[in-house]
Amino acid sequence: MRQYRAFISEHLESDLADLEDRVLPKSDIITIGHILARYDGWLDGGEAWLAHGDFDVTHIYQVQGQYTGIIDFGEIRGTHMFYDLGHFKMYDGEMLPFLVFPYLVEGYREVTVLPPNYEQHVSLASLLIAVRTLARTLEKRPACIDDHHGLKSIQKDTQILLA
Secondary structure (H helix, E strand, C coil): CCCHHHHHHHHHHHHHHHHECCCECHHHHHHHHHHHHHCHHHHCCCCCEEECCCCCHHHEEEECCEEEEECCCCCCEEECCCHHHHHHHHHCCCCCCCCCHHHHHHHHHHHCCCCCCHHHHHHHHHHHHHHHHHHHHHHHCHHHCCCCHHHHHHHHHHHHHHC
16 A cells, blocks of 8 residues: 555645646645645554545435445545545535535544544645645546635635644
């Protein structure tokens, strides 16, 4: 398994360069750089967890409001413990008119202990996933970039990580 830092860093520099001034102002790119420097140590170490890989509300089945299962494990991988939470958080609010991330965290807490600073860990993962997602969207579907949910997500994550 590749290290988390290597996985995150593989496209990060070119993604930020592609997004600069086309999608995000230079000031946002600089802010993301400051955040990455501030939380740099979090990209190292930690054991790998099995992750869904592209987890969002479209992969959760329910009947009459009761959870019944998860589908689509095509992107399954070993990665950082907060990857799935970060991916889910980045897309939270895109498909449904209300946020469901807090309920996902509640479910996680039923099976594992989350550290007191889990929100920052999840926001860092979400931010990094949003940068990659926006860069890929710009490359493949540039007409969809202006209202992409990742833009809102970056703003929210930036506020949490700079607090």
